[in-house]
Amino acid sequence: MRGKNILIGVTGGIAAYKVVEVASRLKKSGANVKVMMTRNATEFVSPRTFQEITNNAVSVEMFGDAANFHVAHIGLAKFADLILIAPATANFLAKAAHGIADDLLTTTILAFDGKILVAPAMNTKMFENPATQENLKILRARGVKILEPASGELACGTSGKGRLPEPEEICAAVEKIFSAGRLSGKKILVTAGGTVEAIDPVRYIGNRSSGRMGFEIARAAVEAGAEVILISGKSELEPPNNLKFVKVEAAVEMRAAVLKEFDSVDAVIMSAAVADYRVKNPAAQKIKKSAETLTLELVKNPDILKELGGLKKSQVLVGFAAETQNILEYANKKLVEKNLDFIVANDVTAAGAGFGVPTNIASIIHRGGEVENFPKMSKVELAEKIISRVENLLAADKKFFPAENF
């Protein structure tokens, strides 16, 4: 986000307080952030709060500064690479849909021809009202990106759709807009889910992987413009659209599917939870209950990622290290052993991290030794971070072979 100019428009909803954190996160990620507010928004959060967070003056009044009033909105529109409206009230959506420009914020929107992201937040009935839905449709048709409100408790005491999404989700949506197209022309292979190692035709050895992390990575890669192949073991999730989806069961099947694609891809992100062992001789028929104990002989599965590390030419290789102790040490060992570009390490026993939860607490360890420690974030947001690191590596690669040399 470094060097990106983001203009946040805050309209008069109770959720305005959450946008203070959005501004703070965007600023911390390296963006230049300016804020404009409607007069009603200042009833909920003081402009001074945003001013302190962003280190920039906050604009509210169209005619506040007599010397500059005729250029204020043009200046703001010129500054912005992206305008984020959060929270967006029903009143704002109606005005923006119909080109009404009766304050600084709506006038700036009208004078702006770049990317706009809108995060509506309001009472469920207001959101579902056909007038609001029609206005959203108009805005969508004009290319405005709409962030769907979340469901839950609303400030008005009711419960339903209309909550402003959490700051991390809003920031992920902003990053997504900037990263769109950065992977166009690239082919990315992602593995996800857990492998299924048969014991007999009915039972198997599996693991707790939900597939969510890998599916979100695949989605983020599609959104960044890549051609994506998602090879998945067991997962109950609906695969993302616009990619090639390959369903596999056992590790040996996953290996074959991955090797088939490996030569033609630019990067592999191996987030699947691959079983280290499989049953040596799976029974052809269902094993009947008889003896008090049953022994299964297990044999080692191929380490797919390690094999790719050996075969690798110019591909970017990313692995995961789900650990329960000595996380960084084990992850670093795998990074070297498997010849990876970076590894995403996490403690699967930590609350809000690992299998089956929508969040993760991860560190990225790069080949050069640099470590990035991330706070708890949604898997959607972590997927964005992973894809943006892959983008950087693929872009850096280009620098060594500038087109003019050929």
Ligand code: C5P
């Ligand atoms: O060595 P460990 O299983 O902890 O390494 C995890 C990383 O290696 C993950 O990226 C996982 O997808 C990959 N892996 C693999 N084949 C295996 C085991 C793990 O590709 N048999």
